[in-house]
Amino acid sequence: MGSKYSASVGRPKLSSKQILEDAAAELFLEQTYTGTTIDQVARRAGVSRNTFFNYFGSKSDLLWVDVDTALDALDTALASAASTATAASVATFAARIDTVCAALAAVAHQHPHSRVPLGFTQREIMGTSAELQASGLIRMSRAMSLIERSIGTPTVPSGTDPLVVRSFAAAVVAAAAAGAMHWASAGVARGELSDDIERAIRPVCSGFGA
Amino acid sequence: MGSKYSASVGRPKLSSKQILEDAAAELFLEQTYTGTTIDQVARRAGVSRNTFFNYFGSKSDLLWVDVDTALDALDTALASAASTATAASVATFAARIDTVCAALAAVAHQHPHSRVPLGFTQREIMGTSAELQASGLIRMSRAMSLIERSIGTPTVPSGTDPLVVRSFAAAVVAAAAAGAMHWASAGVARGELSDDIERAIRPVCSGFGA
DNA sequence: TAGAAAATTTGTACTCAATACATATACAGG
């Protein structure tokens, strides 16, 4: 299904995810999330409402760009851990938990310190809380699926309760989310994202692993 | 603001939450959640679409009746634990964790074994997964708030990291949710809800408490 | 240069959940 033409054939794009994201952030600060329509965001970015949907699946996706990027990175990190796995790193449930917890910390470490998602930090002003709650669980579920797959690959040691595997995935994702929200809410005293994430997930990792 | 009349003055209700819920369950099984409009649910229950909103805040509330009841029960259970607290039961973070975990188990124990929420168990047929994900996190957040308030009342022992308190609340709610979903998905081999909840939250409670 | 193919944008129409508010209806009580 290769194109017969060069990569630049066809009509050029007039906008980008970043342009739309920036336009949206401005408008949300000016007139709140619910007070801003998709048409307004698109217009400020210089395109039509319909074009918005060529860049984002839904309005709420505007709020989750960095998290979705981090989820892609987690997918990559867990796949990488799987391809470099040793007998020891997959021998026990506890060892697999260590791998997952390390991957979560590493992904958090990759996040640029200066890149703070406004939809989270300015959620009072923007009024984004309800939408974050309506669209957050699907992201958590994606992370959970990645982790469950990682724990279950190769086939989990017999005697490991599948409910405990799922429970671990759910708990560590929720704890990581709590850490991330804490980091986002910290204001000028904000430290490193990875510090907050690690602090939040440590008791989970030890409770299921140790 | 007491009424000047007896409890039965005014126009009698034509429907109830239960009638609407039953009508919805039938229709969702017949034609999926997204294939069923609120008007159709209301009509099958014998009322108009606008009346639906006198009983439920939104379409998705139909899916969460039992969970919302359980959250009310958790609120009650945690308030009760607070009013019967001893010096020992609030002395340490670990003791407070024990109280919370016991309350979660007790609420799960109250759930009638025969009452299995169809929107969860038949989510493939009904196509409810997306809506459950869109409306689940707000329920989890409510549970988290209840737990954080419980852990923080009376004022938490100094030296306890607020992020760890929040992380515990997030992790234990997520684990409990995983247990509940496991129970709902179990089919004919379904055991007790409280067994699955306890199995799922035990490593969380020990990891943050012990 | 014209036409074809590819990629993107825009237009038009629609669905439906949710909101707002007015009007109608069914009851109890005096």
Next chain:
DNA sequence: CCTGTATATGTATTGAGTACAAATTTTCTA
């Protein structure tokens, strides 16, 4: 019968999201 209360219904609207057709902008080839 009238008043007050509680509930049901009607009408209109908004805006996110979907579907599909038409238009536009580019590259490439004969």
